[in-house]
Amino acid sequence: MTETMTATPLARRYRRFVFRRVIVLALLAAGLVLSFLADAATGPSALPVAAVLHGLLDPGSLDRSTSVILWSIRLPAAAMAVVVGACLALAGAEMQTVLHNPLASPFTLGLSNAATFGASLAIVLELSVLGLGPSVMVPASAFACAMAATLVIQGLARTQGAGPDTVVLFGIAMVFVMNALLWLVQYVASADALQQIVFWTMGSLARATWEKVGIVALVLAVCLPLSLRDVWALTALRGGEEHARSFGIPVRRLRLLVLLRVSLLAGAAVAFVGTVGFIGLVGPHIARLALGEDHRFFLPGAALAGALVLSLASIAAKSLVPGLLLPVGIVTALVGVPLFMALILSQRRGT
């Protein structure tokens, strides 16, 4: 460590600054672990955190029914909350950066509307291909529609030079088109199908299985390293598009690439859980308030914050109304907004 011997005051100051951010990241991660355990412990039949820990470390120690509750119901749902929250918030963070827009989220481009339309279509038509039932076809159709919507926007944006305003405008157009199609489907749907559509739209973690968790986790595992490879370009973009271009960053290509990643992340998340859109907006903002916009910290921070908020929402969904499991999409905003407001207010006092 000869580095530290010759370190200038500026180098020392910056090192302390980075250290604080690492601490914040560690705190977020620790909070997420606690929330995950609490989520697994919460539910209709009481399961103390100690038992959850026991069951995780030594699965053989639990009796059979507890083991089934823990491993087949609680843990997949708790894990799903974590990976979906991380996916949506990471997608939102990248989206806000490349579109220079703090209001952007994965759903700005009509992704959730497209996914909802896809899911509704599968529900109403009772789609089944190759003998695969609705548990596969509904998410598959939702994902396919979300991807199709993105590809259309990509194609259109490419012809127009892929500026941020163009992308947002096409996205808003897509929201309206997809909503119209969704209403059309709902209009012709039977009462039973309509109820299923509404329930799907509210978002639920109860449908989680290990396979679904695995798929979403895989998408996250593919996209996160690609995002981290672009951290410096994305950070530079926060100083202004013209400046970033002058550093040799191919901004338009980067924007299209990020949009593709975002739609994969959000498409996978929405397909299995339904619409929990608020996470993609609030996760990045929490990370920005706590960690700033150096994307080395901002992107992982956003993913952790999103995972934490959805995990807390999952606990709230099970405990707000005793004996009733609320759809997590309803609870997300109710839990996320107070957290968000507290952060904003504490920052105000700090400066």
Place this chain on the structure above:
Amino acid sequence: MTGGLTLGGLTAGYGRRRVLEGIDAGPIPPGSLVALIGCNGAGKSTLLKALAGLVAAAGAAALDSYDLLAMTPARRVRLTGYLPQTLPQGSVLVAYEAVTSALRAARPDLPAAEAERRVQAVFDRLGLEPLALRRLTELSGGQRQRIGLAQAMVRRPRLLLLDEPTSALDLRWQLNVLESVRSLADRDGCIALLAMHDINLALRFCDRTLVLGGGRLLADGPPAALDGALLRRAFGIDGRVETCSRGYRIALADRALDEGAWPDTEGNAS
């Protein structure tokens, strides 16, 4: 002569609209500070952007033994540092991160420790250390402009392209910034092209002035060659250049000419 910058028949524009027409500028030796002077719309910014690779350009632009126009953006940013006219936008990035990203995004090959040394060196050189850990949103326009300059200088380019680098600065920092650019050119032998509206600063610090008008080069020479007649052609004013008691040459604008008396109005470039 192999070193330096040579422009031959450089044309540039946006889409089908040509803004620069056949700019020729003989070899500009290493270590030169060159002022680009001209009225609004004369093509100063476009010339800088063309050399930075941000607008389509044709013709020849040779820097040392490199053909600038034929280079990929990734290679060109190793040689050029461009400061746009717009200030870095207000974000919650701290100044240190903004400058670091300008280096690391352009030079992914640099080891982190070396990148850190270079970033610290540029903060030291521009006197920006007190601002290093402040957020861009908290900085004034002039402070952000200096951060922008640090972003352009941190790659240690051979060619600095500065679009009105002192437009947001107070008197003290105008001198400070131009002195740093001057000393960088003297020490490292890099060339700096500066689009400037303040002709007196240009006369004081630069070795050479390129006067642009309507997308063409009106004059290329030492600052001493700038006189009333050239001011008239370039800006459409009655003006004069006089020597002050300290020996600096000072340009004075007396009166704007009537529209009809000055054919070279802005917009002729298109």
